[in-house]
Structure formats: C-alpha cells, structure tokens
Amino acid sequence: MNAIGVAAMAENYQRFDPLAYLQNNYVAPRANFTSEEFVVPWKLRCLADAFATGKITGHTLIDIGTGPTIYQLLSACDYFEEIVATDFLEVNRTFIHNWVHNEDKDGFDWSPYIQHVCKIEGKGEPWKEKEQKLKKKLKKILPIDIHQPDPLGSLFSQPADALISTFCLEAASPDRPSFDKAFQNVTRLLKPGGHFLMIGALEESFYLAGEVKLTVVPLSEVDIKESFAKNGYRIHDFHSYKMPPTLKIGVDDVQGIFFIHAQKFA
Ligand SMILES: C[S@@+](CC[C@H](N)C(=O)[O-])C[C@H]1O[C@@H](n2cnc3c(N)ncnc32)[C@H](O)[C@@H]1O
Ligand SMILES: O=[N+]([O-])c1ccc2c(c1)CN[C@@H](CO)C2
Numbered sequence: 001m002n003a004i005g006v007a008a009m010a011e012n013y014q015r016f017d018p019l020a021y022l023q024n025n026y027v028a029p030r031a032n033f034t035s036e037e038f039v040v041p042w043k044l045r046c047l048a049d050a051f052a053t054g055k056i057t058g059h060t061l062i063d064i065g066t067g068p069t070i071y072q073l074l075s076a077c078d079y080f081e082e083i084v085a086t087d088f089l090e091v092n093r094t095f096i097h098n099w100v101h102n103e104d105k106d107g108f109d110w111s112p113y114i115q116h117v118c119k120i121e122g123k124g125e126p127w128k129e130k131e132q133k134l135k136k137k138l139k140k141i142l143p144i145d146i147h148q149p150d151p152l153g154s155l156f157s158q159p160a161d162a163l164i165s166t167f168c169l170e171a172a173s174p175d176r177p178s179f180d181k182a183f184q185n186v187t188r189l190l191k192p193g194g195h196f197l198m199i200g201a202l203e204e205s206f207y208l209a210g211e212v213k214l215t216v217v218p219l220s221e222v223d224i225k226e227s228f229a230k231n232g233y234r235i236h237d238f239h240s241y242k243m244p245p246t247l248k249i250g251v252d253d254v255q256g257i258f259f260i261h262a263q264k265f266a
Contacts, residue, residue, distance in 0.1 A: 001147055001177075001178055001181050002174055002175055002177065002178050005174030005175055005178060006147045006173075006174055006178060008174065009172065009173070009174050009214075009215075010088070012212055012214055012215075013088060013089060013172075013212075013214070014089075015209075015210065015211055015212035016089055016091070016092075016209045016210070016212055016214070017209050017210025017211065017212070018067070018068035018091055018092055018095050018209075019068075019106075019108070019210075020208070020209055020210030021067070021068060021209040021210070022068055022069070022108050024207075024208060024209070024249075024251035024252075025251065026040070026069065026071070026108070029246060029247060029249065030247055030249070031112070031113075033112055033116045037244070038247070039241055039243065039247055039257060040071070040113075041116065041120075042241045042257070043071070043072075043166075043199055043241075043257065043259070044071065044074070044075075044113070044116060044117055044120065045120060046199070046239055046259035047072065047074070047075045047076070047197065047199075047259075048075040048117060048120050048121050050075075050197055050237065050259075050261045051075040051076060051078065051079055052075075052121070054079075055195070055236075056076075056079060056162055056195040056197070056261075057079040057080065057161075057162075058079075058080060058160075058161025058162055058194070059080065059081045059082060059161055060080060060081070060082045060083075060084060060160045060161050060162075061073075061076050061079075061080040061082070061083050061084070061160060061161065061162045061163070061164060062084045062086060062152075062156075062160040062162075062163050062164075062189055063083065063084065063085050063086060063163075063164050063165065063166075064086055064144065064146065064151075064163060064164070064165035064168050064169075064186050064189075065086065065087060065088070065144070065146070065165055065166070065167070065168025065169070065171075065172060066085040066086055066087050066092065066096060066141075067087055067092050067166075067167075067168075068091075068092050068095040068096065068108065069166070070096065070099060070110055070113075070134065070138075071110065071113045071117075072164055072166045072199065073085075073134055073138070073164070074113065074114060074117040074130065074134060075117060075121065076162075076164060077130070077133050077134040077137050078133075080137065080161070080162070081137065082137060082139050082140070083134070083137045083138050083139070084139070084140040084141075084142060084156075084160070085138055085140070085141045085142070086141070086142045086143070086144035086151075086152065087141075087143070087144060088143070088144060088145055088146075088172065090143075093141045093142075093143065095107070095108075096138070096141050097141050099135075100135045100138050100141075110131075111127065111131075114127040114130050114131050115127045117130065118130055142155050142156070143155075146168065146169060146172055146173075146182040146185055146186055147172075147173075147178065147181070147182055147185065148185060149185055149188075150185070150188070151185050151186055151188075151189060152189065156189065158191075159188070159189060159190055159191035159194065160189055160190055160191065160194065161191060161194055161195075162190070162194050162195045162196070162197070163186065163189060163190050163194065163195075163196045163197070164196075164197045164198070165186070165196075165197075165198050165199075165200075166198070166199040166200070167199065167200055167201060168200075169182050169183060169186070169198075169200065169217075170200050170201055170204070170216050170217045170218075170219050171201065171204075171207065171214060171216050173217050174215065174217075175217060176217055176223075178217075179217045179219075179227075180227065183227050183231055184231060187231050187232070187233075187264065190264050191264070192264055192265065192266040193263065193264060193265075193266040194263070194264050195236075195261065195262070195263050195264075196228075196233065196260075196261075196262045196263070196264065197259075197260070197261050198224075198258075198259075198260050198262075199257060199258065199259050199260075200219065200224065200257070200258055201216060201219070201252070201254045201256075201257065201258075202219060202220065202221065202224075202240060202254070202255050202256035202257060202258055203218050203219070203220065203253075203254070203255035203256065204216045204218060204219075204252055204253055204254040204255065205218050205253055206252060206253060207251060207252035207254070208250075208251050208252065216252075219258075221238070221240055221258060224258055224260060225238065225260070228260060228262045232264060232265045233262035233263060233264055233265065234262060234263050234265060235260060235261070235262045236261045236262060236263060237259075237260070237261040238258065238259070238260050238261075239258070239259045240256050240257065240258045240259070241256055241257040241258075241259075242255070242256050243255055243256050243257070
C-alpha cells in the first residue's frame with residue numbers, strides 16, 4: 001500500500017464538505033427526475049432493477065463509503081433486515097445519523113429520491129413508509145478505512161450477506177495499486193456467495209467537495225470488470241452511462257458512470 005499517498009488522501013478528506021458535495025451532485029441539473037436520460041434516475045433504475053430480481057437478499061447489507069447520501073439504500077431496504085452505513089469521516093456519519101433520527105435541521109431533502117424510487121418500483125408504496133422503513137433498518141453507522149486489511153476493525157466480525165458501494169474506492173484511493181488493495185480488503189467483508197453492487201466513476205481524475213479538490217483513480221470499464229474478475233467475483237450485470245455535456249458542470253471531470261452487480265464465488 002502507498003502509505004504516503006493514503007495519508008495524503010486522508011488529510012485531504014478532512015476538508016470534505018458534505019453539503020457542498022450534495023449541492024454538486026444531488027440537486028439539479030444532475031438530479032433531474034423527469035427522464036432516465038439524467039444520471040440520478042439512471043442510477044436509481046439500476047439499483048431498483050437489481051433488487052427487483054429478488055436474488056440479492058439476506059440479513060445484513062454493508063454500504064462501503066456511504067458518505068452523506070442515502071439514495072443508494074432505498075431499493076435495498078426491502079431485502080435486508082439490517083443495513084450498515086459506513087464512512088471514513090465523522091462529519092458524514094453524523095450527517096446520516098441526523099437524517100435517521102430526524103435531527104437534520106440543516107439536512108438534505110431526500111424526498112424527491114424516495115418518491116422516484118417508489119414510483120419506479122411500482123408497488124404503490126407510500127414514500128413516507130419507505131423512508132421510515134429505511135430509517136428503521138439503518139441500525140449501524142460505523143467508521144471504516146478501506147486501506148486497512150480489516151476495514152471495519154473489530155467492529156464487525158461475521159461477513160455480510162451483501163455489499164454496496166457508490167463512488168468510494170476510486171475516490172478514496174491515491175493510485176491504482178491502492179485501489180486494487182482496497183478492493184481486496186472490502187472483499188473480506190463479504191461472505192462467499194454474497195452479492196456486491198457497485199456504482200462508480202469512469203475516467204474521472206478529480207472532484208470538488210467545497211474548498212477541497214479530491215483526486216480520483218481514473219477507471220475504464222475494462223479496469224472495473226478486471227478488478228471484480230481477479231478478486232473472485234462472477235459478474236451478473238454491467239451498465240454504463242455516458243455523462244452528457246449538459247451534466248459536465250465543472251465539479252469533476254467524470255466521463256461516465258458504471259453500475260456492476262457481481263457475486264463472490266462460494
Ligand atoms: C465521492 S464520496 C461517495 C459518497 C456516496 N457513497 C455517494 O454515492 O455519493 C466518497 C466517500 O468515500 C469516503 N472515504 C474517503 N476515504 C475513505 C477510506 N479510506 N475508507 C472508506 N471511505 C473513505 C469519503 O468520506 C466519502 O464519503
Ligand atoms: O453524476 N452523478 O450523479 C454523480 C454522483 C456522484 C459523483 C459523481 C457523479 C462524480 N464524482 C464522484 C466522486 O468521485 C461522485
């Protein structure tokens with residue numbers, strides 16, 4: 001592991017501003033719910049369709065690098081008893097805690113996301129019911145460091161039934177070797193036969209989150225498929241989204257987004 005690069009990354013993340021990050025990525029123009037040509041509905045569709053297969057289910061789902069967002073858990077909450085959110089930064093863990101416990105006076109309005117997911121899931125579920133269900137299942141919000149051999153430390157003994165991770169590994173690693181090592185580290189958190197859903201950035205080298213500019217490991221579609229294959233996964237599904245010029249708004253240099261559904265060999 002590139003200890004100096006990882007330490008520099010950790011230092012940089014101390015200036016990560018959750019609200020700025022949310023403003024950059026989770027409000028218009030990127031969060032336009034009128035068409036799946038926009039990136040956020042595209043991401044929600046990928047997740048809703050993956051869980052609708054019913055193949056991804058169990059007791060515990062761990063979200064690796066939750067950040068200040070919960071959209072990635074909305075379709076999962078019908079299929080797991082317990083959802084574990086994790087993040088490197090206390091400011092993000094507190095952000096999620098405040099949302100779960102309705103203490104988020106200066107929080108973020110996730111209702112358009114919850115309403116959209118209820119609509120595309122087509123079960124006629126009232127959005128406030130889904131919101132309450134997720135809050136009830138989000139039982140743990142833990143510190144994590146993907147560069148540690150045991151990312152959750154002693155906080156988590158038995159492997160999880162499934163993992164989800166969105167924009168974390170490539171955005172938290174200083175270089176490709178560190179990314180590959182982090183991939184191995186998080187794979188240890190998943191039981192054999194468990195499913196892993198990942199959403200991430202394609203060919204991105206930086207992103208902004210307030211005053212700070214974070215470096216990102218540029219990944220191609222081949223890179224990410226290779227990472228899963230060489231770490232003992234079978235790829236069930238892969239989709240990619242090309243970022244339209246209208247959504248290239250200066251907050252990063254992302255070229256596209258990938259969605260992958262993989263299963264760890266038993
Ligand atoms: C680009 S954000 C992704 C947030 C959210 N999952 C989403 O979909 O927008 C990257 C996240 O990785 C977290 N992170 C940074 N370094 C990390 C590390 N060493 N281990 C785990 N997470 C880390 C950051 O705190 C941040 O929340
Ligand atoms: O278009 N989006 O919906 C979207 C959402 C989150 C993020 C990006 C794009 C690109 N940058 C990553 C950080 O590496 C975070």
